[in-house]
Amino acid sequence: MDRGIEYWVRFFTTEFGRRDKVDGEARDRIWYAFARHGIEIPVATHDVRVTPLPPPEPELPDLRQSRRERLLRQIDVFSVLSEDCVQRVASRAPRDSVRPGRDRHPSGRRRPEPLPH
Numbered sequence: 448m449d450r451g452i453e454y455w456v457r458f459f460t461t462e463f464g465r466r467d468k469v470d471g472e473a474r475d476r477i478w479y480a481f482a483r484h485g486i487e488i489p490v491a492t493h494d495v496r497v498t499p500l501p502p503p504e505p506e507l508p509d510l511r512q513s514r515r516e517r518l519l520r521q522i523d524v525f526s527v528l529s530e531d532c533v534q535r536v537a538s539r540a541p542r543d544s545v546r547p548g549r550d551r552h553p554s555g556r557r558r559p560e561p562l563p564h
Contacts, residue, residue, distance in 0.1 A: 512537055
């Protein structure tokens with residue numbers, strides 16, 4: 448809760464189709480009544496500190512390639528590929544697209560569950 452008090456106010460309306468407007472009007476009347484009587488509702492303050500992260504260290508191309516090959520070998524669907532095929536797939540994979548346990552496709556769609564062995 449970011450405010451200093453919490454009360455429940457219950458009211459009844461026969462205008463069910465306008466319930467959101469009625470609710471807003473009731474809240475406005477309460478706020479203005481507090482203001483007329485000098486009652487202020489304190490708002491919590493928050494300190495936000497933004498610290499820039501250091502830039503990532505660039506991976507050497509040969510280390511990136513071997514890392515991708517290692518990660519591809521951990522994925523069941525690639526286990527049937529020859530060593531040469533795994534190397535070719537790894538060399539063409541977009542950066543950071545090969546991660547075991549990643550449950551979302553780069554498009555944002557959820558990946559299907561893996562088939563049982």
